Amino acid sequence: MTRATDEELMQAIAVGDLDAFSELVRRFQHFAWKTAYRFLGDSMEAEDIAQESFLRILEAAPRYRPTSNFCTYFYRILTNLCIDRTRKKQPATFGEMPEMPDPSRSPEGSLIEEQHEEQVRKALDALPHNQRAAMLLKHFEGLSYAEIAQILGVTSKAVERLISRARTSLQARLSDL
Amino acid sequence: MKCKNVLSRLSTYLDRELSPKTVLEMEKHLAVCRSCRGQLERIRQAEDSLNSLAIPPLPRGFAARVMAEARSRASLTKEKKPLSPFAWHPLRWFSEISVSMRLAACATVLLACLLGTFMSKEVCLSGNRQTAPTGAERLDGLEWFNASPPASLGSAYLTLTLTAPEEQGERR
Numbered sequence: 001m002t003r004a005t006d007e008e009l010m011q012a013i014a015v016g017d018l019d020a021f022s023e024l025v026r027r028f029q030h031f032a033w034k035t036a037y038r039f040l041g042d043s044m045e046a047e048d049i050a051q052e053s054f055l056r057i058l059e060a061a062p063r064y065r066p067t068s069n070f071c072t073y074f075y076r077i078l079t080n081l082c083i084d085r086t087r088k089k090q091p092a093t094f095g096e097m098p099e100m101p102d103p104s105r106s107p108e109g110s111l112i113e114e115q116h117e118e119q120v121r122k123a124l125d126a127l128p129h130n131q132r133a134a135m136l137l138k139h140f141e142g143l144s145y146a147e148i149a150q151i152l153g154v155t156s157k158a159v160e161r162l163i164s165r166a167r168t169s170l171q172a173r174l175s176d177l
Numbered sequence: 178m179k180c181k182n183v184l185s186r187l188s189t190y191l192d193r194e195l196s197p198k199t200v201l202e203m204e205k206h207l208a209v210c211r212s213c214r215g216q217l218e219r220i221r222q223a224e225d226s227l228n229s230l231a232i233p234p235l236p237r238g239f240a241a242r243v244m245a246e247a248r249s250r251a252s253l254t255k256e257k258k259p260l261s262p263f264a265w266h267p268l269r270w271f272s273e274i275s276v277s278m279r280l281a282a283c284a285t286v287l288l289a290c291l292l293g294t295f296m297s298k299e300v301c302l303s304g305n306r307q308t309a310p311t312g313a314e315r316l317d318g319l320e321w322f323n324a325s326p327p328a329s330l331g332s333a334y335l336t337l338t339l340t341a342p343e344e345q346g347e348r349r
Contacts, residue, residue, distance in 0.1 A: 018247060021244075021247055029235060029239055030235055033236075037233070054243045055243070058250070059250075116229055117230060117231060140227075160189055160192075164188035170227075171219055174226050175219065
């Protein structure tokens with residue numbers, strides 16, 4: 001039995017096939033979670049956004065036309081949700097709860113790694129939304145400028161500028177690491 | 178290629194989005210320019226530090242929660258749909274729009290009613306002024322024949338009706 005393509009699953013979802021939707025969730029859940037977490041840096045928000053992206057897919061399935069790769073389509077939904085969430089995010093009025101320490105790390109190593117990670121996180125969070133999205137899509141997903149342009153709804157030249165500025169900014173903030 | 182041109186293209190060079198000819202020129206320059214090579218290395222290092230971002234494992238039961246929410250939304254959508262063609266609700270749209278839109282719809286209907294009432298009053302008043310029956314013309318419905326041409330059937334009927342009682346009296 002041949003494995004249904006993502007596009008075929010979308011066609012089945014469009015006519016109300018929840019089993020097809022379940023298969024799509026199974027295939028893309030890790031991808032959605034990682035992408036959202038990298039962008040937002042918060043477990044609860046990342047889970048919320050990853051979940052919402054699947055529900056958006058479910059709602060949009062009847063209107064979906066397989067003109068482009070499903071992955072690109074999903075990236076667009078997910079990235080836009082992440083950008084919207086970051087825009088709406090209110091500054092915290094009181095300290096956030098610290099993450100649970102990773103038991104696999106030694107206390108000293110863990111502290112250094114945590115500090116390093118925190119600095120990287122801050123540098124990433126300091127980037128404007130579009131720069132952050134473009135940089136993450138390039139670095140972690142290895143997408144081309146043309147694909148990122150399609151996801152962000154900008155030109156390839158604009159993506160080139162976004163990534164270049166993001167790199168300059170990251171370099172300035174992380175030079176002492 | 179000069180340092181200025183190379184530095185402005187370093188990011189695109191790292192992404193392998195330059196033409197083969199430009200890449201060749203860049204590499205020629207980088208091979209001899211220590212400063213540009215150093216800058217390329219610094220950009221690489223800064224970007225590589227992104228790899229240190231740890232990603233926690235996917236929360237347990239994530240897919241199950243997504244499916245539960247999807248099923249609940251799907252059942253809600255089914256409930257909203259009419260079960261038969263007889264379950265037709267022409268005013269359903271009103272319950273589905275926002276409060277501000279409802280107010281706007283109510284205001285429009287009210288305005289239309291007021292305008293309708295006002296305009297019909299105007300028509301009645303102006304109609305009364307034009308066709309106000311006088312004297313012998315005060316006969317139910319006969320004022321409509323006033324505008325009839327002199328030699329028409331309507332005019333003849335009006336003359337007969339209005340003169341008939343007097344003539345009848347004279348005859349008597």
